[in-house]
Amino acid sequence: PEMLRITLAVAGFTRDQLDVTVEDSQLLIRGRQDEDKSRTYLHRGIAARQFQRTFVLADGIEIRNASLDNGLLSIDLTRPEPERLVRRIAIEEGG
Numbered sequence: 585p586e587m588l589r590i591t592l593a594v595a596g597f598t599r600d601q602l603d604v605t606v607e608d609s610q611l612l613i614r615g616r617q618d619e620d621k622s623r624t625y626l627h628r629g630i631a632a633r634q635f636q637r638t639f640v641l642a643d644g645i646e647i648r649n650a651s652l653d654n655g656l657l658s659i660d661l662t663r664p665e666p667e668r669l670v671r672r673i674a675i676e677e678g679g
Contacts, residue, residue: 588661590639595655602657604650611639611647613657 594602594615603614615635641661648660 586663586665588645588663590659590661592637592657593655594652594657597655597657599652602652604657604659606641606647609641609643611641611659613637613639613659
C-alpha cells in the first residue's frame, strides 16, 4: 500500500490538548489550550492559540496512526491497492 504522512508543528501543545478525528471524508485536527489566568504575557505566540486544520481525504485513504514527538504531530495514512477484479465476458453466437 502507498504510505502518506501529514506533519503539523504543534509546539506547546500536549497530547491531551490535541484532538484528531475523521468525519465523513475529512480529517480534523484541533488544538485547545486552557488559559493560565495567573500569568501575564508580553507576547503570546502561535503555541498559545486554538487552531483547527481540515484535510479532505480521497476515497480509500485510511488513517493508520497519529504520534506526537518533540512538538511535531504526525499522522500516517495509507492508500491500499484496490483489489483487481477480473470478470469473464461470455461471447454469444450470431448477431
